[in-house]
Amino acid sequence: MSIHYCEKCMSFFLQTPHTTYVCGIVNGKYLGHIYYGKKLQDQNLRHLMGVKADPAADNINHGDTGIFFDNFPFEYNFDGIGDFRECALDVHTSDGHHGALCEYRSHKIFKGKPKLQDLPATFCNNENECETLEIELFDPVISMTLILSYTVFSDVDAICRHVRVKNEGSRPIFLDCVMSAHLYLPEDSYDVITLHGSWGRERGICRRELPYGISRAYSKRGVSSHQAHPFIAVTSRNASQTSGEVYAMNLVYSGNFIAQTDGLVNDDVIAQIGINPEGFCWKLEYGETFTAPEAVLVYSGEGLGQMTRTFHDLYRNHLIRGKYKDRKRPVLLNHWEATYFDFNTEKLLDIARSASRCGIEMLVMDDGWFGNRFDDHRALGDWVVNEEKLPGGLKYLVSEVNKLGMKFGIWFEPEMVCPDSDLFRAHPDWAIQVPNRENTTLRWQYVLDITRPEVLEYVWASVRAVLKSANIEYVKWDMNRALCNIGSKDLPADRIGEFFHRYVLAVYELQGRLVTEFPNLLLENCSSGGGRFDPGMLYFSPQIWCSDDTDAIERLKIQEGTALIYPLSSIGAHVSVCPNHLTGRSVPFETRGHIAMFGTFGYELDITKLSEEDLQMIPKQVEMYHAYNDLVREGDYYRLASYAENHGFDSYMVVSKDRSKALLTMVAVAYRINHRAYKIRLQGLDPNARYYIPAMECHLTGDALMDAGIFVPTPWAGGDYRSFVWTIERDD
């Protein structure tokens, strides 16, 4: 890892363990992108910007700058000055003029990584682990400073970028678009990958040929959303799990975003990620700075699998925090699918008693414990225990659960208020709303305007009081609707474009307070399943509920798309009942356990109603979880076959960092009659080491397992939805 500035070629070299990123200065002022890819030695690469090797020879013809501005591979480009491609920065003045042209002013290179103001971001665990480059650019016409920040790490091939804009002029300026990363890629045949879905079908992998013009994933829902994801990967056309080039970007942010490519007519490509400019406008007064969220860039020259493992390592080591960062999480049982709103203390204790007998370690009480919350039509905001359901309150229930040797967790949806609630009746103006327009309910609820200090303080005080009232060791923080009818009492007209971002900052403020005041708490974020599963939330909670679709077969696709970027340790996954409540599908209990095991693992069912056969399987699954979770949490993840890609079966493995142990999972989804065997080529093993697979009673070298593969006889499967998890151990 290193960052170096070459005076002679006026270029910056950023080196990660296996990748290089280069940008340079042209005409003494324009910052251009030069190279991102496999590791190269520091050398003069200025010809890649279409200019001479010697900066003294730079001669941009100022009689005709337009040709230059619209063609130059800007490191970060500007709207309004004759660059007609998708621009990274769009700003207007109080006179209404758009445009900026920021020129190189200075730079600094230093050890460590500064925090981002009010925003979650990756961090280094000690100063020597990373190095940061900050390039300062300046627009003299509007007195605006732009700082482009880049951090490289010693242990992971990622580059974390962010941008700060400062108004140094006497009059306000308005930011209409500030991308967090802008990447200029040279002509090639590319595909583009984004993640899309809906409620219950999050993060499906969507791959297509990169088109001319714009290809965009976006959210304008106020959350990162079920429908799209703050991620984009540009890959070489033939890129697979194990080969080909991948340029990926992920935004450490939980609100509106765009992730897009602009396929240019000269066949080059621009890739960008940042806050969605639609509905965004940030007013900067003199001396004020705006910090855009962090973008993570990953290059892999060895296909998508390597990209995945880089993101996993980065997030496990440099984003996820707190007590449970590197720890096994308690096996929990959440009663949501067991009872929905229909529960009371006795019912919960019945469940807890059976659960504790099976080795389950925590009971999570979901929605319905407060106010008049007998269904989802009412009471959000009234965070007072409903003693009709829970006589003796939380104190009694929690102490009874604790007596069983179990921990206790609780559900909240702090950002919301129902029109039918005491809170709304007392403070109707606390909901986000546009005056005189009938407010839109979604799931019978409004969103609280937590950008207002008094509302934020109410929310914080409510959550805090409940958590202080009993021995609560886990919180599921839910968020079940998108934001619309944007209006806020405190924001003047020229600041209403700040609302969405201010909302996200308020969520971060609340969650920051939560993890600071309750450092032992296990926080699990959730948003109608996985509607806010993003790196921003991972900074606060080591795990996020992945989807309300708990059907194990559907989960194969959802968890595959999620694990494309996020570590298995972060993926909330539970065993639920069959027929599944959403899909009606029945899958063997064993298979449900195998699939949940490659996430956080837990149960979401009425354990008191299980068949004896299923019940008896729980202690075995819990034992398996304890045996394998260290490997699942810490190991390298390899995708071997994908049901989502129509392979008819799903297979993946996790290999320990020292390559001495591995777990191989296979799920037969559509059983193939008269088919000799499923062939699986393993990955990630040491080719020269010998391994033992107890289930096959065979000893083979890593190269044989990876190059020749193994044949799993189809009759073994015994029908659709059968699965196995096999251990593989080094034995030389």
Ligand code: DGJ
């Ligand atoms: C949506 C969540 O995803 C579910 O798990 C559950 O907590 C419900 N909300 C409760 O309303």
